[in-house]
Amino acid sequence: MNENLFASFAAPSMMGLPIVVLIVMFPSILFPTPSRLINNRLISIQQWLIQLTSKQMLAIHNQKGRTWALMLMSLILFIGSTNLLGLLPHSFTPTTQLSMNLGMAIPLWAGTVVTGFRYKTKASLAHFLPQGTPLPLIPILVVIETISLFIQPMALAVRLTANITAGHLLIHLIGGATLALINISATTAFITFIILILLTILEFAVALIQAYVFTLLVSLYLHDNT
């Protein structure tokens, strides 16, 4: 069991060819393009959910911040759908790869920072020193705020990777424990199975929450810089 524990996180290949790009592109076919004024049930439900999310998320933004609406909605849909599809048995979850999450976090964070420095240079620089800081603390606080700025994309990526990876590992371990306990003690196996059910429900919630948290933090970084 030990050598199989991390096998599900390896980049998938079929007949020697990497298919990770196909897996990353797969969630897009679950969101059909609306082609009519009044669409079918699936598209109508998706449009309603997107409208609900975008209204809530873009409420804090000004005109400039709202130009990022498409980016933020695409982000939450992609991460949410990818995380949920990863809960299917034997499937590969792209968001367990730190490389992919860094590839999402760093450009988005850098975009917000560059936007801030370009359009509000004074305010962006002044942001590194909280208002009302006592004089002796100014140098150390500037250093701390600079470090915290550069940690933001790392935290974004590592948070998503760690949460999804940990959840998948737990499901794998507890599922394996349930199977192993069936022959030893049926009662213990049943209790472990109940724990597995509860954990799976938790992982469904975590999949959606992590998508929301990732997008919300990018939205907040944008709000600070617009």
Add this chain to the structure above:
Amino acid sequence: MAGPETDAQFHFTGIRKYFNSYTLTGRMNCVLATRGGIALLLYFKLGSKKTPAVKAT
């Protein structure tokens, strides 16, 4: 939120007009001064490491 409209309530004189932690300009100048100081420190520290002391013959 700090901004040009809230800066008008502060009346600093002398050097505190340009370096304080209340107005936008003051905070920006403090940040630039701190970073400039660190950059200068690193420049002289790294510069002194590269040129070793000349041996007396």
